[in-house]
Amino acid sequence: MKLANSIKELHHIIKAVRREGDSIGFVPTMGALHNGHLALVKRSKLENNICVCSIFVNPTQFNNPEDLKKYPRQMEQDIRLLESVNCDIVFIPETEEMYPNGEPEILFHFGELEKVMEGADRPGHFQGVGTIVKKLFDIVEPHRAYFGNKDYQQLLIIKSLTQQYKLSPKIIGCDIVRENDGLAMSSRNQRLSSIQRSEAPHIYSVLKAAKQQQLDVESLKLWVAQKINTNSLMELSYFEISDAETLKSIIKWDKNQRAMGFIVVNMGEIRLIDNIELNI
Ligand code: PAF
Numbered sequence: 001m002k003l004a005n006s007i008k009e010l011h012h013i014i015k016a017v018r019r020e021g022d023s024i025g026f027v028p029t030m031g032a033l034h035n036g037h038l039a040l041v042k043r044s045k046l047e048n049n050i051c052v053c054s055i056f057v058n059p060t061q062f063n064n065p066e067d068l069k070k071y072p073r074q075m076e077q078d079i080r081l082l083e084s085v086n087c088d089i090v091f092i093p094e095t096e097e098m099y100p101n102g103e104p105e106i107l108f109h110f111g112e113l114e115k116v117m118e119g120a121d122r123p124g125h126f127q128g129v130g131t132i133v134k135k136l137f138d139i140v141e142p143h144r145a146y147f148g149n150k151d152y153q154q155l156l157i158i159k160s161l162t163q164q165y166k167l168s169p170k171i172i173g174c175d176i177v178r179e180n181d182g183l184a185m186s187s188r189n190q191r192l193s194s195i196q197r198s199e200a201p202h203i204y205s206v207l208k209a210a211k212q213q214q215l216d217v218e219s220l221k222l223w224v225a226q227k228i229n230t231n232s233l234m235e236l237s238y239f240e241i242s243d244a245e246t247l248k249s250i251i252k253w254d255k256n257q258r259a260m261g262f263i264v265v266n267m268g269e270i271r272l273i274d275n276i277e278l279n280i
Pocket of ligand 1: 029058
């Protein structure tokens with residue numbers, strides 16, 4: 001596995017290892033890797049000749065400076081993990097090179113997609129994600145790029161970015177990878193205390209149970225809120241039932257519409273995010 005710490009180094013390595021016609025699969029990350037990320041690398045390896053993974057804790061997508069400060073950083077372990085799944089190239093750029101002028105330069109228009117859920121709760125977050133993903137795509141020039149379905153709103157934002165700017169990679173959303181007890185894997189999980197960690201699988205249990213309820217949309221939202229809030233370590237930030245393509249709120253079940261349940265639960269200062277398909 002080759003390491004690149006600058007754009008120049010990355011281009012040099014790609015030029016050296018890429019044979020004519022080789023496709024590049026790309027897995028952008030902010031590090032603190034877990035099996036969810038490794039599943040993206042494995043999928044990229046299956047579908048492309050070369051896999052590039054980037055590790056960059058992107059400051060512009062953190063609306064809360066404390067969150068940025070506390071974001072787990074474990075570069076040596078990340079490199080070992082990427083090596084274990086035969087990633088070909090790791091790109092670890094410096095902030096100065098990604099943001100030579102300080103703040104992001106482009107204002108993206110994601111419409112309704114960025115006004116709801118994470119967009120409403122974390123102002124500027126998706127502008128930051130759009131900025132860095134566009135920069136990384138321009139640098140890496142991948143044929144395919146892989147993202148987890150856990151951050152489903154992010155996935156739709158990136159698909160919209162790719163369409164708007166006619167960027168070349170095909171965007172591939174991959175299944176949520178869960179711990180054995182059902183908790184969706186996330187870099188933030190390692191910040192949970194042991195008691196919080198033991199309670200956290202409650203979130204997915206509630207989502208799975210929600211899928212079995214025969215309730216109208218509004219009553220199901222109340223049911224989920226009540227189930228989450230009975231756990232004294234949890235505070236529901238939101239549970240939305242929305243259209244899988246547009247993220248518009250659903251008010252009435254329609255069997256022709258793909259409905260998804262999106263949840264964010266605060267455990268202390270940690271935000272845990274998850275989702276489930278409801279009407280399949
Ligand atoms: O999902 C993430 O880890 C980040 O939002 C991403 C896509 C790497 C952009 O910084």
